[in-house]
Amino acid sequence: MTGLTLTRQRRRMPPVRPEYERAVATTGPIGDVARPLSLWERIGNVTALRRFAVLAAVALLWQVAATWQNNPLMFPTFAATVTALWEGIWRESLLSMAWVSLSVLLKGYAIAVVLAVLLTSFAVSTRIGNDVLSTLTSMFNPLPAIALLPIAMLWFGLGAVSLTFVLVHAVLWPLALNTHAGFTSVSETLRMAGRNYGLTGIRYVVTMLIPAAFPAILTGLKVGWAFAWRTLIAAELVFGVSSGKGGLGWFIFQNRNELYIDKVFAGLVTVILIGLVVENVVFRWIEIHTVRKWGMVR
């Protein structure tokens, strides 16, 4: 027929097969093949337990390494640190010191959140606002908060005000950056739906944009929290007692001066514990009841 070698062979025809129809069986017996998970599989599914196992492994590693080093002055064991922590809580009011730090932290954090919301609302509603936010975040976000502390102390004196100022600086920019990124990624359809309802101005931001951008905002809140903690402890460490009463950083600083290294470790552990609780309890709770429930995050 043609010169092509590929079509040289005879034209192939598929076989003609008979048609059929079937009555479909009820799926009752098929639907019952679910197998209950074994105890181990169920234990393995509990996130808290898995995380706890990781913590236990780290503690064990620490204990072994410190025992092997055998230098309690430089590197106290896990057990010694726990003892120091226990004593710190009961004898040296470690908890109230932690509270001093926390209360300053929360105040700065809250102010920064409010400012970030105002700034980003301004940024999404006007073009100049957008320019202001972009320029300010690129200017101030890379600037370490601790570098501002000397100036803050000149302006506001030795006290909680200076600390709050640097905390606001530490939280505001990363949070504003994330929130703004979240706002700009809200789908056009959802925006139009919101405006279709007749929502404008602050009501539009609060009822449409903020929930729609919540995954990004939550990330910003977490990053901001971590930055705030670091800044606060660093500030207390470097400048000693900067508020009226000493905080956690002051506790660490003082004990280092007196070479109570196990107490220094106890202070660090307290910082870590608070961080763990906030991340795994507070933020996790918020996440489960918002973005996970809404199917925005898996």
Add this chain to the structure above:
Amino acid sequence: MNAFTYPDSVDTAGMDVANVSERPLLDVSGVTLQYKTRRHLVTATYRVDFQVFEAERYVLLGPSGCGKSSLLKAVGGFLQPVEGAIRLNGWAVSGPGPDRMMVFQEFDQLPPWKTVKQNVMFPLLASGKATRREAEEKALDCIARVNLSKFADVHPHMLSGGMKQRVAIARAMAMEPDILLMDEPFAALDALTRRKMQEELLQLWDDLRFTVLFVTHSIEEALVVGSRILVLSPHPGQVKAELNCGGYDHHAVGSPDFQDAARRIHAMLFADEVETVKGLRS
């Protein structure tokens, strides 16, 4: 003749027919729409005129690039015409508002942080049209009309595409808007679901007799859903024809009448190509 053969309206002649106002509900006159991209100023439509009367199912039909969606967005108030005017009940449209509820093509039009019921209640509360109790009552009624009562307390991410579109329709319906704007609402659905949704929309219309402005690029959908069709030509969109449509249902799709109507519209939309085909034949 395929006059009104909807499931429930067999006795259309016997029903008490309320005459609607002689004045057009929506008056679009000489509307030119333009939008800017980074490099170009694109003219989406050029001096388009049409009028929609109450209880009409008015379809904007055309190929992609004819500015039909832009026209709908202009009626919705999201786009300002550079020339001409859009009037609803005699008032110039100046911005988005809850008197013109939109149903979009995209499934992400429902706020994911609200349950189905809250989603339907949201515009009622946001526009201050109803108290919380009234809104809830109305929402449940509308959700029942689109057969989603079982899913009233579920978040949108648990629903299928068709169900999400039903929620969007219920949400718009609950507002009792002057005109319902539908921007290719079934285009992203599979063929079977689309057909079912078209039937349900017609059923709803039969019950409530709302006014709907419907955008589509499917000739078949236009003939099934519409009572009057505006055919637009592309680049930029201009009015090519305005046709009456005798209300075909899905059973009529295969009929010669329907095929004729479809062929006629097809010829209008793709006039050039048809002419070349004719040239070959002769």
